Amino acid sequence: MAHREKLGFVLALSLVLCFGSSVGWAQDMQERLKAAVGANDIVGLHGAVVVLDGDRIAEAYFPGEDERWGTPIGLIDHGPETLHDLRSVTKSVVGLLYGIALSEGAVPPVDASLLDQFPEYADLRDGSGREDITVADALTMQMGTQWDESLPYTDPRNSEIAMELAEDRYRFVLDRPMVAEPGTTWTYNGGAVALIAKLIADGTGQDIDLFAQTRLFEPLGIESYEWVRGNDGVPSAASGLRLTARDLAKIGVLIAQNGVYDGRVVVPATWLDSSFRAVTSIQPGFDYGYLWYLTKGPNGDAILIAVGNGGQRLTIQPNAGFVVSTFAGNYNDPDAWQTSVRVLVEFAVPEVGKLRQQ
Template sequence: MSEARPSLFAATFSLLMCLYGSSVWGQSMEEKLSAAIHANEIAGLHATVVMLDGGRISEAYFAGEDERWGMPIGIVDHGPETLHDVRSVTKSVVGLLYGIALADGLVPPLDTPLLDLFPEYSDLRDGTAREAITVQDALTMQMGTQWDESLPYSNPRNSEIAMEMASDRYRFVLDRPMVSEPGKIWTYNGGAVALIGKLIADGTKMEIDQFAEARLFHTLGITNYEWVRGGDGVPSAASGLRLTARDLAAIGVMVSQDGKYDGRQIVPAAWLEASFRPEANIIDGFNYGLLWYVASGPSGDPILIAQGNGGQRLTIQPKARFVVATFAGNYNQPGAWEMPLQVLLDYAVPEAGRHQSE
């Protein structure tokens, strides 16, 4: 249900810096994408929305087979109001929620040991490095515990699926065997985000979907959304959010504007700065912050990425105020990350250049 192949995301983003010097194309982005789909050059694309300087400059929608949190729902004629799984983009939204709650003093500081916050699992205090795992280690996916989401999400041995099947998801996450020192090695871990979601719910006295609606979605004008719940009735912090492409793009615009939207500060700018500070190196030029991927663009300008299974992607280049949200239906397919990157570089970037040239 999540996206567990981050090493594949690395690519050159130099074209993103050409926004103000791209050639003018006669066709619109939607026309070019339609032609590419009919020529079988692009498969599985459902939607893409391009924002520049806070305004929507282009969008395109296509029909295709879709799912709702792993369950097929048939062919959907996607449009501006269609809800779509964002899958692991959910994690990055949860990161924003933690920052909002932290500023309100409702959740623990990042250096707090996790087991201090789950006293019901006192038996897990076993004298190992487990006792040293902090909130920050969960936010940066460096808990040091055994976790494997490289298996298909149809496989019960996949750690996220095993967590969903467990009688107590939080105990399952916290009692995984220690395999490294906390804070040292990055391991993709949806369970870490489940813990963060629990801390938000406990601190705010609201489930994460309710807190998101009150403090993030409402202020962004997002009224059409769904947050899918697991078998235990808890909204999935790792992958359960469903949004429209326009609303995902609105979140990107807010991030690109240092947490402000319509003149209101929604997410503290200091939290965003911390979120996009590289905390774990995945490969050269591609890092992880606080539940966000951070790529290095030309001249060191950061490119912020939230990524989800099947080709869901939110890309933000703050310096250029350039945001692209893309939805796709290539769930559980190896290389599903490639198509939204192709849409970004070959279609969205030229469209932004065309817009600037008009």
């Protein structure tokens, strides 16, 4: 993530903390956002939802060319019921699902050896240090293995794409050469998330999408979703989930409410505490927990972020009850982050500020 993006989140979200409390429909924000998109001032935006204190205060949708997991699907008239790729926001959802499965005793503790969970790959115990990788190292993308997703996701040399093309995705992930001691170096790694999803599937007897449906989506009232499967029939844990912008925002509300939704504990608070504890630093002031990006406002308030290729984003400031979900179609564009950050900085935060002052 670029330094400019980090500053945009830190400065913008901290502004919410300066106000009192009240909510209402932010019609002004919606109209200003529509005008900016219509003038091509904001590019590629497909949808945005803003939630404050559990109430949806604003949303806007726009037509645009879209994709389904890398396959063009043409011009889509996006709306409240439109499913959209989350891309790598999927990873953060998988992190929540691991915590749910852990609370049910279905998956190993985070300090367990990762290779111990895959006895079918006993030949990978080669003395290279691979035996020292823990589940926590996968959750924090610190496995110490060689992995490169810097190439476009249309390139078969991209490690995530190579994993999808491999005969056995799990062996492919686990047998990458060791390049660092486990638990010491952060390397963006969709393969690590595939392993986490496999542990959930093995422990619960359900593919990740079916487990998500009963344990996460249904309690949140999420009725429509899709989890795209690879050529091997396995749901892509790294990038395959598709939700509506409203439903993605519900996940943000769940987190802002410390794992409780409509009076029901959906994700244990202890797991959220662990997930949002900074384990490794990506760059100064920007950290990583269990498959979530973490930063703080100037007053120390936590800001939680899930990010996906093309401008997909979920941003949560729990103490302010502030949640923003954004979808965009700027896939494989290195500047894609600018669209969602501008929605946040220039539209959502100022509108929330006005509401807080009422």
